[in-house]
Amino acid sequence: MFTPLPSPEHLRSHPNQLPDAVDLSLTLARKGEALRAFVTLFDGRAREDARRVRDALTRGESLPLGGWILAVKDNIAIKDQPLTCASKILDGFRSGFTATAVERLEKAGAVVIGKTNLDEFAMGSSSENSVFGAVRNPRDPERVPGGSSGGSAVAVAAGWVHGALGSDTGGSVRQPAAFCGVAGLKPTYGRVSRYGLVAFGSSLDQIAPISTSCARLFDLLCFMAGVDSMDSSSAHVPPPMRNGGLARLNHALRIGLPQEYFLEGLAPDVESAIRRAVERLRGLGHHVCEVSLPHTPYAIPVYYIVAAAEASSNLARFDGARYGWRDPAASTLSDLYEQTRGEGFGPEVRRRIMMGTFVLSAGYYDAYYRKAQQVRRGILDDFKKAFAEVDVLITPTAPTTAFKLGEKLDDPLAMYLSDIYTVSANLAGVPALSVPVGKDRQGLPIGLQIMGPHFAEERILQLGAQVESLTCEGRS
Amino acid sequence: MPVTKEDIQRTAELARLRLSPAELDDMTSTLGKVFQYIDQLHEVDTTGVEPLHHVLEMSNVMDPDVPRAGFTREEALANAPDRTEEYFRLPRVVN
Numbered sequence: 001m002f003t004p005l006p007s008p009e010h011l012r013s014h015p016n017q018l019p020d021a022v023d024l025s026l027t028l029a030r031k032g033e034a035l036r037a038f039v040t041l042f043d044g045r046a047r048e049d050a051r052r053v054r055d056a057l058t059r060g061e062s063l064p065l066g067g068w069i070l071a072v073k074d075n076i077a078i079k080d081q082p083l084t085c086a087s088k089i090l091d092g093f094r095s096g097f098t099a100t101a102v103e104r105l106e107k108a109g110a111v112v113i114g115k116t117n118l119d120e121f122a123m124g125s126s127s128e129n130s131v132f133g134a135v136r137n138p139r140d141p142e143r144v145p146g147g148s149s150g151g152s153a154v155a156v157a158a159g160w161v162h163g164a165l166g167s168d169t170g171g172s173v174r175q176p177a178a179f180c181g182v183a184g185l186k187p188t189y190g191r192v193s194r195y196g197l198v199a200f201g202s203s204l205d206q207i208a209p210i211s212t213s214c215a216r217l218f219d220l221l222c223f224m225a226g227v228d229s230m231d232s233s234s235a236h237v238p239p240p241m242r243n244g245g246l247a248r249l250n251h252a253l254r255i256g257l258p259q260e261y262f263l264e265g266l267a268p269d270v271e272s273a274i275r276r277a278v279e280r281l282r283g284l285g286h287h288v289c290e291v292s293l294p295h296t297p298y299a300i301p302v303y304y305i306v307a308a309a310e311a312s313s314n315l316a317r318f319d320g321a322r323y324g325w326r327d328p329a330a331s332t333l334s335d336l337y338e339q340t341r342g343e344g345f346g347p348e349v350r351r352r353i354m355m356g357t358f359v360l361s362a363g364y365y366d367a368y369y370r371k372a373q374q375v376r377r378g379i380l381d382d383f384k385k386a387f388a389e390v391d392v393l394i395t396p397t398a399p400t401t402a403f404k405l406g407e408k409l410d411d412p413l414a415m416y417l418s419d420i421y422t423v424s425a426n427l428a429g430v431p432a433l434s435v436p437v438g439k440d441r442q443g444l445p446i447g448l449q450i451m452g453p454h455f456a457e458e459r460i461l462q463l464g465a466q467v468e469s470l471t472c473e474g475r476s
Numbered sequence: 477m478p479v480t481k482e483d484i485q486r487t488a489e490l491a492r493l494r495l496s497p498a499e500l501d502d503m504t505s506t507l508g509k510v511f512q513y514i515d516q517l518h519e520v521d522t523t524g525v526e527p528l529h530h531v532l533e534m535s536n537v538m539d540p541d542v543p544r545a546g547f548t549r550e551e552a553l554a555n556a557p558d559r560t561e562e563y564f565r566l567p568r569v570v571n
């Protein structure tokens with residue numbers, strides 16, 4: 001697809017063109033308004049940043065990400081800007097600080113042009129649960145872009161920005177990347193600081209980059225990653241070294257295909273695209289074998305208990321007292337809480353808060369929450385065993401390609417099951433990547449998922465780059 | 477375990493969520509189906525398995541005890557839906 005936006009590399013070596021490129025990016029995003037990918041555009045701030053970066057590059061400052069134009073999901077804080085989480089309850093709210101990941105990318109020279117639309121509080125798999133209206137897929141506007149980071153995936157897929165930040169709690173970056181035909185990486189839990197990311201499931205959440213290639217994801221990751229004193233769960237592991245960028249994979253890997261990911265429910269076109277890619281990887285010299293992750297069938301139940309429990313605790317702070325929207329009709333304090341929350345949250349968020357409160361309530365805690373945490377250990381142990389035998393795992397990212405708007409909106413369980421291949425990586429904390437691997441017979445993009453051991457992002461991105469080169473050859 | 481309307485009502489009170497009667501019914505039926513699916517967890521034998529709270533299994537992360545600047549009062553009050561000069565304003569609690 002023709003992308004009129006010049007590449008970051010070009011802009012870095014021609015800094016004088018950067019302000020025009022940022023203008024172009026803003027114009028393209030405006031022209032594409034019907035897709036509802038953006039909720040805020042930063043006109044003034046972005047143009048000012050573009051001039052500042054241009055001047056710095058012209059002066060000879062190194063600014064390794066100078067030339068990059070980015071979008072940021074609107075559940076990630078940027079100081080003095082609106083932070084809506086696509087929710088009525090945050091109407092009018094402006095953030096008092098900037099997320100560490102954004103701050104690091106901006107410090108390296110990236111320019112952010114605005115905030116993207118999402119499922120309210122990142123709860124959803126279609127980007128339809130938004131107070132701003134449903135996001136649409138640029139490949140087919142009658143279809144969803146996936147979710148919850150739909151706006152970020154659309155902004156990249158449409159060619160309006162070079163990259164975007166999303167958040168991935170159960171697949172919210174990988175599934176929209178797959179549905180829109182772009183690349184998305186969920187880093188290892190703790191790899192990227194969560195400071196400034198509005199908390200949903202704190203033991204699962206990661207800020208996650210989306211871009212057009214694995215090499216570009218690597219560039220972003222190198223600057224986002226690393227320990228942060230503002231997030232005590234960030235890992236004391238040095239970020240990958242960028243040096244000359246993502247290196248070519250120069251040795252054979254042992255690739256595992258988890259048999260539980262190729263069972264009923266998987267669309268035939270998706271399965272054959274994955275198997276074809278795996279065969280071609282085998283042809284390049286990689287060793288492929290079947291492995292088993294026996295707890296896989298329980299991943300969705302465990303995920304929806306753990307994520308909902310953590311969400312119900314995290315979202316307790318939205319009470320209409322200190323910030324955000326407040327129901328003006330409330331006359332007592334308890335009415336104020338109940339009415340503000342009852343009306344301020346949308347239906348899916350209310351559902352998750354209810355599920356979470358229920359599984360944590362007296363009498364159900366052991367049967368649900370504790371049980372889920374026990375089975376979660378089984379899921380982690382499955383991965384540990386698998387990674388003792390293979391270097392990476394390859395699976396589909398999602399069981400189908402992009403579905404129609406409204407198709408699953410009234411059936412929460414069907415919507416939850418669209419995350420069936422992505423939630424395990426969050427439960428186990430392992431890094432996971434989605435790369436495009438061709439199209440189905442309707443011309444809709446298919447995503448291939450690569451998972452690796454904790455902190456093996458570089459390895460899975462290198463293999464992902466190889467998958468990209470295969471599909472390029474396949475098309476020509 | 478079947479989810480009853482009473483369970484849902486009680487949970488809504490715990491969660492401080494005002495639900496309309498129609499939504500209460502709807503929530504009872506939707507969450508009923510979701511929990512029916514979730515109940516397959518009980519097939520797994522987890523006798524003696526330690527619950528997993530955190531994948532990296534870190535604990536007691538300490539910060540140096542050094543004061544640093546936080547929000548000023550004005551910054552903290554900037555997003556208040558209702559306020560006085562110095563405080564958040566809420567409906568009267570004690571009559």
